[in-house]
Amino acid sequence: xxxxxxxxxxxxxxxxxxxxxxxxxxxxxxxxxxxxxxxxxxxxxxxxxxxxxxxxxxxxxxxxxxxxxxxxxxxxxxxxxxxxxxxxxxxxxxxxxxxxxxxxxxxxxxxxxxxxxxxxxxxxxxxxxxxxxxxxxxxxxxxxxxxxxxxxxxxxxxxxxxxxxxxxxxxxxxxxxxxxxxxxxxxxxxxxxxxxxxxxxxxxxxxxxxxxxxxxxxxxxxxxxxxxxxxxxxxxxxxxxxxxxxxxxxxxxxxxxxxxxxxxxxxxxxxxxxxxxxxxxxxxxxxxxxxxxxxxxxxxxxxx
Amino acid sequence: xxxxxxxxxxxxxxxxxxxxxxxxxxxxxxxxxxxxxxxxxxxxxxxxxxxxxxxxxxxxxxxxxxxxxxxxxxxxxxxxxxxxxxxxxxxxxxxxxxxxxxxxxxxxxxxxxxxxxxxxxxxxxxxxxxxxxxxxxxxxxxxxxxxxxxxxxxxxxxxxxxxxxxxxxxxxxxxxxxxxxxxxxxxxxxxxxxxxxxxxxxxxxxxxxxxxxxxxxxxxxxxxxxxxxxxxxxxxxxxxxxxxxxxxxxxxxxxxxxxxxxxxxxxxxxxxxxxxxxxxxxxxxxxxxxxxxxxxxxxxxxxxxxxxxxxx
Numbered sequence: 001x002x003x004x005x006x007x008x009x010x011x012x013x014x015x016x017x018x019x020x021x022x023x024x025x026x027x028x029x030x031x032x033x034x035x036x037x038x039x040x041x042x043x044x045x046x047x048x049x050x051x052x053x054x055x056x057x058x059x060x061x062x063x064x065x066x067x068x069x070x071x072x073x074x075x076x077x078x079x080x081x082x083x084x085x086x087x088x089x090x091x092x093x094x095x096x097x098x099x100x101x102x103x104x105x106x107x108x109x110x111x112x113x114x115x116x117x118x119x120x121x122x123x124x125x126x127x128x129x130x131x132x133x134x135x136x137x138x139x140x141x142x143x144x145x146x147x148x149x150x151x152x153x154x155x156x157x158x159x160x161x162x163x164x165x166x167x168x169x170x171x172x173x174x175x176x177x178x179x180x181x182x183x184x185x186x187x188x189x190x191x192x193x194x195x196x197x198x199x200x201x202x203x204x205x206x207x208x209x210x211x212x213x214x215x216x217x218x219x220x221x222x223x224x225x226x227x228x229x230x231x232x233x234x235x236x237x238x239x240x241x242x243x244x245x246x247x248x249x250x251x252x253x254x255x256x257x258x259x260x261x262x263x264x265x266x267x268x269x270x271x272x273x274x275x276x277x278x279x280x281x282x283x284x285x286x287x288x289x290x291x292x293x294x295x296x297x298x299x300x301x302x303x304x
Numbered sequence: 305x306x307x308x309x310x311x312x313x314x315x316x317x318x319x320x321x322x323x324x325x326x327x328x329x330x331x332x333x334x335x336x337x338x339x340x341x342x343x344x345x346x347x348x349x350x351x352x353x354x355x356x357x358x359x360x361x362x363x364x365x366x367x368x369x370x371x372x373x374x375x376x377x378x379x380x381x382x383x384x385x386x387x388x389x390x391x392x393x394x395x396x397x398x399x400x401x402x403x404x405x406x407x408x409x410x411x412x413x414x415x416x417x418x419x420x421x422x423x424x425x426x427x428x429x430x431x432x433x434x435x436x437x438x439x440x441x442x443x444x445x446x447x448x449x450x451x452x453x454x455x456x457x458x459x460x461x462x463x464x465x466x467x468x469x470x471x472x473x474x475x476x477x478x479x480x481x482x483x484x485x486x487x488x489x490x491x492x493x494x495x496x497x498x499x500x501x502x503x504x505x506x507x508x509x510x511x512x513x514x515x516x517x518x519x520x521x522x523x524x525x526x527x528x529x530x531x532x533x534x535x536x537x538x539x540x541x542x543x544x545x546x547x548x549x550x551x552x553x554x555x556x557x558x559x560x561x562x563x564x565x566x567x568x569x570x571x572x573x574x575x576x577x578x579x580x581x582x583x584x585x586x587x588x589x590x591x592x593x594x595x596x597x598x599x600x601x602x603x604x605x606x607x608x609x610x611x612x613x614x615x616x
Contacts, residue, residue, distance in 0.1 A: 040413075040414060044413070046409060047409055047410075047416075050406065050424065051420060051423045051424070053482070054423055054424055054427060054482070055423055056454075057427075057435075057439065057442060058427065058438075060450065061441075064441070075448055076448075076453050077450045077453055118334040118335050118338065121331040121332070121335070122331060122332050122335035122336075125327075125328040125331035125332045126332075129327070129331070131324065131325050132324060137336070141339070144339070144343050146598055146601040146602070147594065147598075148539070148542070148593065148594060149543070150543060150570050150573055150590050150593065151346065151350050151590050151591070151594055152343060152346040153590070154346075154349075154353065154577050154583050154587055154590070155347075155349040155350050155353070156342055156346055157577075157578075158583075159342070159345070159346070174338070174342075177334075177338050178335050178338030178339045178342060178343065180339065180343070208327050212331075236431060237432045237546070239433060239545075239546050239549065239550070240545060240546070240574070243549075243574075243578075244574075254431075254433065255433040255550075258433055258434070258437050258550070258554075259433075259437075259549070259550055259553050259554060262437075262554060266444075269437060269441065270437075270438070272437075273431075273434035273435075273437040273438055276431045276434040276437075277430035277435075280429060280430060280431050281430055284429040
């Protein structure tokens with residue numbers, strides 16, 4: 001298994017490699033030959049074609065939002081409309097949409113914070129403390145990562161039912177906090193943090209809790225950022241859990257709302273789908289730096 | 305595991321004078337609570353349920369292996385779901401081929417890499433549910449759907465009906481591929497940049513250029529990444545549910561498409577458990593699925609770091 005410090009270091013080396021590649025590219029351009037530019041031309045044709053295919057549904061979505069209903073229903077359908085309207089956007093400002101929206105914001109934000117805190121503490125204990133049972137607990141978490149989430153589905157429902165938490169927003173939060181995968185990721189990263197810094201904090205008289213929050217958390221921001229993004233995405237798009245745990249329309253999350261209470265006007269549905277997509281997009285753009293590191297942490301680790 | 309050697313013992317724990325430090329357990333407590341209640345107990349509970357006829361209303365009775373036998377030998381629906389699931393699994397390498405080709409393409413572009421990467425990644429960065437709503441809209445109205453018309457305009461057969469039993473499954477697979485190849489592309493793109501340039505320079509001397517260099521230098525270098533992405537992709541496709549449910553409900557008016565045409569294993573578990581309250585039978589199907597996924601996961605653990613992709 002890859003050492004994460006090494007992987008960060010190698011990503012820095014990659015950056016150097018990129019610069020070299022850029023220099024090389026510039027040199028290439030200087031001695032540009034006819035064949036090369038023809039090849040580039042075809043590369044761009046393919047790239048643009050692929051971009052068109054990828055973007056086509058999204059473009060259609062965006063334009064549909066501003067079409068009046070009768071234009072959406074006309075046959076054959078056309079991408080552009082004769083008249084545009086803002087009336088579909090009013091729908092996403094109505095209580096019908098805002099209620100599930102804020103339900104989802106609340107559940108997702110609380111889950112993400114708790115996930116980072118709970119799994120962060122667990123990962124820290126497993127990485128930087130020695131205590132009886134540490135290996136056992138670690139392997140327990142590790143082996144649970146092999147079990148698909150669907151195995152838990154029925155008992156989770158029964159447990160939530162026995163706890164009397166069916167049809168509450170709390171049920172969605174507490175069933176989504178602990179993630180063995182996150183603990184594993186955090187532990188692996190924290191193993192690479194220097195013991196000397198932690199020791200120095202303790203010698204300065206910082207309590208274990210203060211050491212965690214003021215020394216460990218700042219140093220582990222990349223991995224905690226990754227966990228925050230992943231838990232945000234997974235909870236924001238969580239369909240299966242609300243499907244079995246939530247019944248009342250007033251507690252619907254966005255996925256439930258989009259599937260079970262669609263408006264009869266497609267334009268309004270497209271506006272709702274669009275607004276549903278904005279928070280994940282913002283989180284992605286803001287934390288993109290951590291995200292690409294996260295892919296390095298999860299995806300490209302070399303085998304040890 | 306290099307990392308384990310670095311994570312040495314913390315001397316502080318000894319200094320407190322106690323034999324067993326308390327604080328690490330306090331740190332672990334919230335996670336352990338959540339883990340025991342929502343992961344550990346459920347595994348055994350679910351396994352136990354799979355040998356009963358529990359239905360939420362009447363008390364559970366032990367039925368031995370009857371649920372497993374029913375699924376394996378008497379249920380055509382189970383095997384239908386297996387067949388549909390295999391479709392998704394088999395489609396994974398095709399999606400990965402797109403990701404890999406796009407990664408090659410992007411890395412070969414002299415300018416505009418960032419822009420194209422952003423566009424290609426965009427559908428994956430948006431809400432997957434919202435994308436499902438969008439796809440459902442594009443195929444609703446059957447053979448007169450927007451997608452049918454657009455496809456006809458660019459030269460495909462007229463009047464393709466993606467909401468019918470014939471094409472629904474194929475459509476969900478392709479739309480998922482079209483929406484979901486971004487992350488693979490980013491992973492491969494990073495992997496390709498990590499390949500040491502010296503290998504190519506050395507390869508050039510031996511006449512390995514172009515496709516030859518790709519085959520003999522690049523692919524072996526990113527072999528582990530490739531295996532990891534393929535296996536996690538297959539595990540993910542075993543668990544497909546969301547896209548079938550959203551596109552089925554909104555596009556065709558039936559939860560998993562018309563005439564069970566989009567019924568895979570997880571939808572079958574969901575339907576048996578929460579529509580028919582056959583909790584025992586549904587648990588048995590879940591454990592049959594688990595046995596296959598376990599094999600794939602062990603492979604994934606061998607080839608990658610495990611990590612979040614395998615967690616929730």
